[in-house]
Amino acid sequence: MARYRDAVCRLCRREGGKLFLKGDRCYKSSCAIEKRGTQAPGQHGPTARRRVLQGYGEQLREKQKVKRIYFVLEKQFRNYFEKASRQKGITGENLLFMLEKRLDNVVFRAGFATSRRQARQLVNHGHIQVNGRKVNIPSFQVRVGDVITVKEKSVKNTHVDGAWSTAVGRGRPRWIAANEAEFSASITDLPKREDVDANINEQLIVELYSK
Numbered sequence: 001m002a003r004y005r006d007a008v009c010r011l012c013r014r015e016g017g018k019l020f021l022k023g024d025r026c027y028k029s030s031c032a033i034e035k036r037g038t039q040a041p042g043q044h045g046p047t048a049r050r051r052v053l054q055g056y057g058e059q060l061r062e063k064q065k066v067k068r069i070y071f072v073l074e075k076q077f078r079n080y081f082e083k084a085s086r087q088k089g090i091t092g093e094n095l096l097f098m099l100e101k102r103l104d105n106v107v108f109r110a111g112f113a114t115s116r117r118q119a120r121q122l123v124n125h126g127h128i129q130v131n132g133r134k135v136n137i138p139s140f141q142v143r144v145g146d147v148i149t150v151k152e153k154s155v156k157n158t159h160v161d162g163a164w165s166t167a168v169g170r171g172r173p174r175w176i177a178a179n180e181a182e183f184s185a186s187i188t189d190l191p192k193r194e195d196v197d198a199n200i201n202e203q204l205i206v207e208l209y210s211k
Helices: 009-015 023-027 032-036 056-070 074-086 091-100 103-110 116-124 158-165 202-209
Strands: 128-130 147-150 176-179 184-187
Touching: 056 074, 056 091, 056 202, 074 091, 074 202, 091 103, 091 202, 103 116, 103 128, 103 147, 103 176, 103 184, 116 158
Parallel strands: none
Antiparallel strands: 128 147, 147 184, 176 184
């Protein structure tokens, strides 16, 4: 299975802003963006001038940014777009909603992990349960009424406990209700456009794939 193995901070610098791929580090002064600014990675980064992108370049950059935020590879991202185009409603928003409803994203947004990468690892290793059943598929689509919990033996995991204790500071979306006492999160509604990163311009992605 293909996967990205290089330094993720390079991705933030390539996109010119924080993608929050390193968990709590992204909120600290040790973040690469805080240290080096938005200069491009590589040996020519400090001296290279960012070009003003237009047309295809702007569309491609937006697609790459969203892929990297949700840590999805090209083939899977394209499949999401094709499914979104067949659904009722606005294609770009449908695409974002499917990405938001991925189990690894929900685990992150609920506060069980400090990044989507960490959340994906928790799911892959069988630490996450949906309605009391283990689900180890990161792309699993949650539905309204689903209850997300951590396996009993994993509740005291240092990473999970640390992420849960700092989740309020990172914020939770309104469609996920956390139960602090029971260490669980419920899907109370479907995500809406205002629940997704406002810096994403999904229409550019639609224009790119529609060519």
